[in-house]
Amino acid sequence: MENNKKAVIVGATSGIGYAVALELINKGWILGIAGRRVDKLKELQLLAPNQIKYREIDVQSCNSCAELNKLIADLGGIDLYLHCSGIGKQNYSLKSEIELNTVATNVDGFVRMVTCAFNYFAAKGNGHIAVISSIAGTKGLGAAAAYSASKRFQNTYIDCLDQLCHIRKLNIDFTDIRPGFVATPLLDGGGKYPMVMDVSKVARRIVTALNKKERVTVIDWRYRILVFFWRLIPLWLWRRLPICN
Numbered sequence: 001m002e003n004n005k006k007a008v009i010v011g012a013t014s015g016i017g018y019a020v021a022l023e024l025i026n027k028g029w030i031l032g033i034a035g036r037r038v039d040k041l042k043e044l045q046l047l048a049p050n051q052i053k054y055r056e057i058d059v060q061s062c063n064s065c066a067e068l069n070k071l072i073a074d075l076g077g078i079d080l081y082l083h084c085s086g087i088g089k090q091n092y093s094l095k096s097e098i099e100l101n102t103v104a105t106n107v108d109g110f111v112r113m114v115t116c117a118f119n120y121f122a123a124k125g126n127g128h129i130a131v132i133s134s135i136a137g138t139k140g141l142g143a144a145a146a147y148s149a150s151k152r153f154q155n156t157y158i159d160c161l162d163q164l165c166h167i168r169k170l171n172i173d174f175t176d177i178r179p180g181f182v183a184t185p186l187l188d189g190g191g192k193y194p195m196v197m198d199v200s201k202v203a204r205r206i207v208t209a210l211n212k213k214e215r216v217t218v219i220d221w222r223y224r225i226l227v228f229f230w231r232l233i234p235l236w237l238w239r240r241l242p243i244c245n
Contacts (some may be wrong), residue, residue: 007080008032008071010057010113013040016132016182017084019203025051032071059085059109065116072120081117083131088147099146106150118161121172130175130210131158138227173213177206180223195222
């Protein structure tokens with residue numbers, strides 16, 4: 001048991017966030033969970049009522065930072081902020097409402113919450129910020145332009161905050177977790193995907209990365225190989241590849 005460790009997970013109502021919450025509960029963590037679906041938050045809290053507190057938080061809301069700070073206060077402080085909130089769709093017809101909604105969650109909402117956590121840890125004197133980004137951030141996918149670009153933004157933003165901590169001499173650790181395709185509701189209705197990973201196995205690997213405070217983690221080994229080689233593909237060739245499902 002890893003008693004006395006406390007974390008907030010934003011985006012804990014389903015998928016990776018939910019699975020990681022279960023793993024941390026089993027290891028004795030005290031959790032603050034947040035998301036838009038209060039019914040799902042309540043269901044999760046019932047599994048370990050003595051270890052979990054929750055608040056409804058919509059990352060697109062201007063009040064989300066205030067609600068995050070309230071959740072942190074409910075826990076009496078935290079050691080880890082884990083950002084799992086995110087959306088993404090294939091958008092072959094490039095409908096602007098899909099692109100803008102993706103940016104509103106994965107960029108605007110991401111910045112709103114991560115900067116809030118950063119400022120909390122800066123004032124506290126130490127902390128750990130981890131985000132679930134994606135391998136999509138390492139190479140733009142034409143079928144999911146806003147999603148890919150937003151994940152690249154997240155990768156770069158965490159790099160910048162890490163450097164900012166060095167400049168300001170702050171003791172904050174960062175973990176950028178980049179999964180491949182995971183069997184979660186995010187993939188529902190999006191066609192067939194290769195090398196889909198079990199969410200429970202991914203969650204266990206994420207917890208290992210969190211405990212080790214790994215700086216960047218690509219999950220799993222197959223995707224590490226894939227990312228290594230597709231980074232080598234020149235743009236003139238990449239644009240000609242019919243990547244779709």
